Amino acid sequence: DQQVKQNSPSLSVQEGRISILNCDYTNSMxxxxxxxxxxxxxxxxxxxxxxxxxxxxxxxxxxxxxNKSAKHLSLHIVPSQPGDSAVYFCxxxxxxxxxxxxxxxxxxxxxxx
Amino acid sequence: xxxxxxxxxxxVTEMGxxxxxxxxxxxxxxxxxxxxxxxMQGLELLAYFRNRAPLDDSGMPKDRFSAEMPDATLATLKIQPSEPRDSAVYFCxxxxxxxxxGLTEAFFGQGTRLTVV
Numbered sequence: 001d002q003q004v005k006q007n008s009p010s011l012s013v014q015e016g017r018i019s020i021l022n023c024d025y026t027n028s029m030x031x032x033x034x035x036x037x038x039x040x041x042x043x044x045x046x047x048x049x050x051x052x053x054x055x056x057x058x059x060x061x062x063x064x065x066x067n068k069s070a071k072h073l074s075l076h077i078v079p080s081q082p083g084d085s086a087v088y089f090c091x092x093x094x095x096x097x098x099x100x101x102x103x104x105x106x107x108x109x110x111x112x113x
Numbered sequence: 114x115x116x117x118x119x120x121x122x123x124x125v126t127e128m129g130x131x132x133x134x135x136x137x138x139x140x141x142x143x144x145x146x147x148x149x150x151x152x153m154q155g156l157e158l159l160a161y162f163r164n165r166a167p168l169d170d171s172g173m174p175k176d177r178f179s180a181e182m183p184d185a186t187l188a189t190l191k192i193q194p195s196e197p198r199d200s201a202v203y204f205c206x207x208x209x210x211x212x213x214x215g216l217t218e219a220f221f222g223q224g225t226r227l228t229v230v
Binding site for chain 2: 036041042044049103
């Protein structure tokens with residue numbers, strides 16, 4: 001049973017437009033959420049995180065929104081650039097971060113010129 | 114440039130053989146994870162350690178997999194005997210603990226691509 005779900009296996013967005021990647025979770029004990037980016041033949045790299053005490057965190061072109069009542073988070077990338085083409089993983093952790101990270105299956109973002 | 118180092122990067126082995134994957138976490142990180150990536154399951158948590166003690170290995174098939182941290186600079190994941198269904202990319206990650214004692218973020222190695230034929 002997937003506790004972290006990314007229902008879109010892939011997403012295609014035009015360069016310069018906004019990319020919105022979605023993630024849903026089922027475990028109400030999760031209190032820390034992260035987004036990772038992965039290029040082929042490389043390990044995932046940390047992108048941005050958010051604690052459950054916040055509903056928004058922004059870092060440059062990347063913003064993560066958390067809706068706890070809906071158990072939903074999203075990653076916004078604006079403007080999208082060709083280098084953003086990668087697989088994006090949503091991850092969650094519980095126990096104040098004391099637990100291991102549980103990952104979704106990823107969304108392949110393709111930025112079209 | 115601190116990074117998580119995994120060896121080997123690629124491993125092809127015959128079914129039934131023992132496979133050992135190694136990981137050097139970033140110096141000072143006290144949490145180490147082993148993940149397996151497959152097309153079907155995505156990134157699955159196999160095991161993780163904090164201060165070298167195993168905290169959770171419930172994601173790991175116990176009959177053939179074992180994970181250890183002989184010291185703070187080395188984590189190992191062993192499969193014996195290996196099977197074709199073990200073919201996947203295995204990632205090691207390490208992270209520091211937040212002031213609360215929890216994890217802030219995990220830094221991943223480049224992975225070991227295992228093929229069992």
